[in-house]
Amino acid sequence: MTTLGIAGLQTQARSWRQRVRQLVWRLAPGDLDRIVLRHSRIYILPTPRGAALLATLATMLLTAMNYALSLGFALTFLVGGMVAAALLATFRNMAGLAVAPLGAGEAFAGGDLEFNLSLASGSRQRIGITVAGRQGLPNSVDLAPGATRPIAISIPAPKRGHLGLGRISLSSDFPLGIWRAWAYVHFPLTGTVFPAPEAGAPPLPPGHHGSYVGRSSRLADTELAGLRDYERGDAQNRIAWKAVARGAGWYSKQFEGTGGGGVLELHWVELPVGIDTETGLSRFTAWILSAERAALPFSLHIPGTVLRTGQGAGHRRAALTALAVFPPASAR
Amino acid sequence: MIRKRASPPLTPVQVAWLGALLASAQWPLWSHLLIWNAVAGAALVVARVALPPKWRALTGHRRWLLPLLALAAALGIRTELGYFLARDPCVQFLYLLVGIKFIEARDARDGTLLICLALFLSLTQFFYLQTITAALSAVPVLLALGGTLASLRSGIAAAASDWRAQLGATTRLILQGVPIAALLFLIFPRLAGPLWGSPTEAGARSGLSDSMRPGSISELSLSDAVAFRVDFNGSPPPQAQRYWRGPVLSRFDGHEWRAVYKLLPGRFVSRQVRPIEYTVTLEPHGKAWLFALEHPSGLPRSPTGDPLAPTSNDIAYLTYDQQLVAKAAVAQALRYTQRSSLRDSYPGTDDNPRESLQLPLGNPRTLAFAKELRGRVDSDRAYVRAVLDWFHNEPFVYTLSPPLIEQEPVDGFLFDSRRGFCEHYAGAFTLLLRAAGIPARVVTGYQGGEMNPDGDYMIVRQSDAHAWAEALLDGQWQRFDPTAAVAPSRIERGLGAALPAGELVPYFARLEMTWIKSLRLRWDAVNYQWQRGVVGFNLERQRDLLRDFGFEGARPWQIVAVFAGAIFIWGVLLLGAAQLRRSGVDAEVALWNALCRRLARSGLARAQEEGPLAYTRRAGRRWPQWAGVLARIGQRYAELHYGPGDPKREQKLKELKTGIEALPRSRALNKASSSANVVTAPPETVE
Known part of the structure; x- marks a missing residue:
């Protein structure tokens, strides 16, 4: 009382x-x-x-x-x-x-x-x-x-x-x-x-194939999953020429089962040593957005919060919110 | 100019509204201004509205244009009028200044300044005229003011708005404000005198003056202008007795009669004859004297005022020669109630007869004739009669256009031309009496007056201006009117009857009643009411009004309280009672919010996304003994707020209310639950 x-x-x-x-x-x-x-x-x-x-x-x-x-x-x-x-x-x-x-x-x-x-x-x-x-x-x-x-x-x-x-x-x-x-x-x-996405963030870390079986693995390799920003070195047959012709910009087609390799795991501890918290949060934000564009399931592991692998708007919002309020109240 | 924040530039619609406002403020002043000024000021306003934008390069040079033009205008006005720091030049300057400011006006801030200047400018027209037409000419200013303010408010959006709809909206606002305006007009305290300066620069106004030379009164007689209007208490006296006494002229230099200013107090005539009472509304004439029927038997009082009021004696005083002289020049319409005994003589005890015997050099034939005539009769009285008979018998002509005589004017008139107007007769008669050793003087004023059939009051016009004489015989000042000896009909029936055919008679002095004349008399009656009721509403009238409404001797705070009460009633009426009442639509929200606040104070705030059912359930868990009440409150609220329209709405609202009132106050709520073991049954108020 x-x-x-x-x-x-x-x-x-x-x-x-x-x-x-x-x-x-x-x-x-x-x-x-x-x-x-x-x-x-x-x-x-x-x-x-x-x-x-x-x-x-x-x-x-x-x-x-x-x-x-x-x-x-x-x-x-x-x-x-x-x-x-x-x-x-x-x-x-x-x-x-x-x-x-x-x-x-x-x-x-x-x-x-x-x-x-x-x-x-x-x-x-x-x-x-x-x-x-x-x-x-x-x-x-x-x-x-x-x-x-x-x-x-x-x-x-x-x-x-x-x-x-x-x-x-x-x-x-x-x-x-x-x-x-x-x-x-x-x-x-x-x-x-949410934290501002880091400009010029490094490319997504390589994917991990864990025990989680994503929805994506059940799909054929050739199925178009989405578009991502064109990056130097992408194969010409992957370029979304229709989008280029419309003047919408340069994109590469993403196919399931290719690219990052299925599931992305974002670990706070895997960030480079010495990076400051805000930059780290910005980089995670940028990666989450990239993963979202690439239709890549991801999991988030930051101090105080662990989000299991998932995908979609709700998952994304949960992840970004966790980054926004980092460090979480319970860890403060 | 330092601008804190950029003000939006004026749009064409705003410029058009401002132009309308300025033009409607300017035009009533045209007839009172220098011609070049009137034209230039109006042309500037028209130019700004009408010229295409590329011609308005002037707005780019505002830094030097405004001061330069203003300086030029000030210099021009100073040169024309000869002075600047006075009311009239300032009006002239303001008139031109609004045009200059308008031509270079650029943004909404300039618009605000122009609105204020135009509003003040439209007030200045009342310096010159306060007639009905002048009042009506201020109406367009009010209409344009509303439109201009609205267009400045809405900025760019005003382009689409309809000016007719705007006029309608402004009219509605003005009409809503009329009760306030009328109340303020009636109870706002009026001053007895000016705050600063003297408001007497009325300029030359037509009327009698304190001197009289051949031609001065006949000139005045050509004017139809109203001198004063009279309401009689009872029936008016016959025309032949309507001698309205004005300036008395005693000093003669051979050409001109002048007043002597010795402000010795006089004595009223004894009331042998029952005095008649009347109220005069005197048009402002810029001079100090008041007019009264011969002879006044008391001082003028403020109309219908208390005769014992100390202020009532302050208007004027009586001089020894029976003139009523006001304490200040009559610069605005003045109303006073006067009593007179209708007599043609008064005791001459108070003054010095030698002053009335003074003879100038010249006019030798007149002096010789007087001596010769006086020698033929044996008394002064017989001599006066002989002179009047002489006027009557000799071929004298009463005319408005006598010949002008430069040398020895009295000799020339009496013995050569024999054509003259009343000032000739009165002047020559007085001189003839003085030459015979009889004290005499000229009295000017008005004789006659016309009853207005539409208003039952008398109009005395400048065309009724008259001059007569009085002589001191046997200790009495006796009135003599030599004009009556020449043209008796002037006294009996007025100027129009007395003048020979073919002379130009002022319109209203003519005898025949045409429909135009009757129409104009009707209009005069309306104007008279206006003059009395609106323009002449002053301190005294206000006091009378307050007395009539039972506020006599009311303290200022009482008047203010009455005013505040009236304003409140006005506001309530305008807003409609519905605005002050909480409307039924949201009653349940108010109750629900009250509950939420109370529970929050007890430590259980509603979460943002928590619905009423969930919240009351949570509260019920917290205070289990109230769970039933709380659940029903939540249920009722959800039904009322989210449910469809309900015929039993009022009843449910009442249930919600009683339910919430049944809950204890926040502290009691916690106390009850901290001694948690005592579980009391919730009162069954809700069902």
Whole structure:
């Protein structure tokens, strides 16, 4: 029961100040499910253009007061009324908008990790809703009444490991661009960033024929299994001429039972002595990708994780994820 | 210019909207500007919109173009007007500046600046005119403002949007804002005086002046412009008694009568005659005097105001010669309620009669005639009667276009031309009296006034301008109108009746009622209401209004509170109650999230991919005594959120709610489970 005791302490430690801070800034991923934007979550402030307009209105008001211009008051207040109505319109454009997490994509370090959300407009039309993550380009959409559409947020992923979406903001300055309404939403969405494949990695290590009998061995030698990048020295009759003719690039045909010799075993201990961890992870990534292209079953043996020989998207993802989170939590 | 962030360049649509905004802000000012300025400013705006892009190489030279053109404009205005740091030159400059800025405007930031300048420019037209048409001319500015802001907001996407739809959207926003605007107009505090400077640079306005020379009043009489309008409490006095007293002129130099400014206080006439009460709405004339029927029996008060209010006496004071002089020049329409006793004399105890005996050199024939005539009668009163009879019997002609006499004008008028307008008669009469040793002076003002059948009020126009005389006889200043001796119909029926046929009579002074005239009178009635209700809405009217609504003596914070309440109601109405209520669609999500938060605080956070059934099952394992409740909550939530539409939705929602409320708070939950041996039966609230 010790864990419960700790949990109780944590509950008490969340002071009212922390709770207010979470309500205002949404710094922790506290939004578990679909969020419908309400007045408690929507903030509105004037844009720079709106501030300039308000300053002009103040000047006009002073002038009307000084010169006792009744129609000056009327004009100032009419514009002021329009500004106030625009504030409500800006709010209405945001209120009732629903946003839900869909999932996170995958990326190699140095690329962009894509997170998917869905926006639902509810009963009214939404115009110029801008969704922005911490970094990366904001994404702006219009929604018809009753529409639901996915929206992707790309976040730069410089390092391997887990990458959270973090706090996102939804904003809009519809209709006049003088008010900007925004809301913070923080979903606990996390994607995996694989190590970047090593550029110019050495060729795949020679295969091992172990006890495992792969699916490939049952196939005839002459059966086409896939294409791999053309390498200097490949036989001319192996070149995928059709692909060359299409202008798709140079590839060599891979036939089952040829090349690496059936099964690839990736052993951390077989890496050259003195190689640093990140380079090693990058090289394994590059090899896994090559093996995938060559339709070659592989197994992975790194400290703390052993993946048995396998093939396919799931296997590949498991292997790459193991590399991404290396060293695994249990070994740390 | 240092730019933090590149602002997107203006698209053709944005340029077109900005052009519309600037043009609609500029055109109401045309008639108040220097001609070259009006043309140049408008041409710059048109050029930017109409010229093809390759002609707009000017935008590439913005560094020096804007300062250079602005300097040239400022110098030009300074040269034409002779001064620069005043209101009118600044309006002229601003008018041209928006054109200059527009021709070199490049990006959205310039667009923002132009919007602000144009908005302020459209305010400046009200310096000159506050008529209904001036008010209407601001409507296009509002419409274009919405379109311009929207086009600047959406940037490149604006190209596809329809300008008519945009006008519709802007109109909707304006109409939604009207209640706020009206409320602010009524309760925003008005000032009694200006904050800075003096708003009296009204320029030359037509009206009486403090001097009178032959021709000055006949010139004024050609104008149909309204001098003031009057509402009578009761029936208006007959035309012959409508002498609206204005400047009193005592000093004569042989050509011109001038006012003497000795601001000695005067005394009101005793109320022997029951005074009549009326409210005057005076058009601004740039001078200090107010007009009242002869003779005022009290100081003007703010209309319908409390007679005991200390401010009511502050408008004006009475001078010894019965003139009402305002504390400040009348630079905006002024309303005051006035009482008068309809008399033609008042006691002359307060002033110095010698001032009214002063005789200039010249006009020898007149002086000699006066001496000769005075010798024939035995009293001053008989002499005055003799002079009036003489005017009546001799062939004097009442005309708007008398000949101009350079030398000895009174001699020339009395004995040679004998053609004159009221200022000739009043001036010559006064001189004749002074020459006989009777203190006399000229009084100018208005005589007459026309009832507007559409509004039941009286219009007094510049064409009713008149001059008469008063003489001190037996200690009383007695009014005499020599014009009445020559052309009695002028006093009885107005200018149109008195002038000989063939003379050019101002339109409204004519007697016949044509449909055009009646139409214009109707329009005047509308204008009068506008003037009274909107333009003339000032501190006093505001106070009256607040009193009528029971806010008399309300403290500022009370007014602010009322305003805030009204704004809140306005907002709620506009947003619709549905926006503030949690809509039924998502009620179950809110409840479910509340449950998840509570369980998370108790140390059991829901995993990201964990469904409601799995989560509640896991929670049930953790807190076994609540397992049943939790399972039912998960079941209900899954049905509500993921299931098909359900007729029993409301009931299920209620079950979900009671189920969640039945669970203890997080700390109690843990306490209950840490003393795990005590197993209490879960309350059977959910089913």
